[in-house]
Amino acid sequence: MPFIASIGAAVHAAPLHAAAEKNDAAGIARLLAEGAAIDERDGSGATPLLVATHANRVEAAKVLIDAGADVNALDKIHDSPYLYAGARGHLDILKMTLSHGADLKSLNRYGGTALIPAAERGHVETVRTLIAAGVDVNHVNRLGWTALLEAIILGSGGQRHQDIVDALVKGGADVNLADGQGVTPLQHARSRHYDRIEAILVAAGAR
Structure with missing residues (x-):
């Protein structure tokens, strides 16, 4: 060989x-x-x-x-x-x-918690489990993104990501915490026509 x-x-x-x-x-x-x-x-x-x-x-x-x-x-x-x-x-x-x-504070190579990629990839129960465990829902990784932002920016906008956005919001995610360019979660959701996610964010006070 x-x-x-x-x-x-x-x-x-x-x-x-x-x-x-x-x-x-x-x-x-x-x-x-x-x-x-x-x-x-x-x-x-x-x-x-x-x-x-x-x-x-x-x-x-x-x-x-x-x-x-x-x-x-x-x-x-x-x-x-x-x-x-x-x-x-x-x-x-x-x-x-x-x-x-x-x-829970350990970080991956992107400077993110376990919650951020779980949110991006649509692992609903994993997201709920990590939130319940106490992982920081507002941690910002090296890309300037939170779990909420990744769920919107890199998600599909479908049911799993809607459920994840809902779980993050209920878990204390800051719905107005913008990315590194100043674009808010609501602006990202609207630009992608994710109507259900937009509604969840607006109901939580997103601007």
């Missing part, structure tokens, strides 16, 4: 990472009992728990989290199990990270 083709395969070569990727809960328990390092890093800086989170391997994640895996361990691109689960809407794993010390 040419060297360049073997690089990707080597990323998860460690047995614990491989077991996590395969959702092999029994194998993970055995490896940990044999002394495997629970937060060992692979070539990308990912721990076994992050590997399990990438693939939404709930059983593997549960075994690792229950055994004390670090839910806030960041890889080389600033993803952690908590941040990734939130961004991708992996709700079961997200809830486990929240009950095992997730750092």
Whole structure:
């Protein structure tokens, strides 16, 4: 096998990472009992728990989290199990990270909380879960956007994003917090003809 083709395969070569990727809960328990390092890093800086989170391997994640895996361990691109689960809407794993010390103030490589990409991608229950957990609904990322702005600017305007805007507003989002160019959420909604979102914002006092 040419060297360049073997690089990707080597990323998860460690047995614990491989077991996590395969959702092999029994194998993970055995490896940990044999002394495997629970937060060992692979070539990308990912721990076994992050590997399990990438693939939404709930059983593997549960075994690792229950055994004390670090839910806030960041890889080389600033993803952690908590941040990734939130961004991708992996709700079961997200809830486990929240009950095992997730750092609600931790930020991804864009300077955003887990709530911001969850809102953008339309993960309604994830957004509700993160709001209930206490994530700052008005945090501004490096693009100058809040979760509310991303839900409008990068969302579809459909039912999921309408529900997310509603949840954010009810959760205390500042409906008049503008982006870096001074454009408000209401102005963004109107420019995209998102009538239902516009109505939610206006009812909440948006200008």
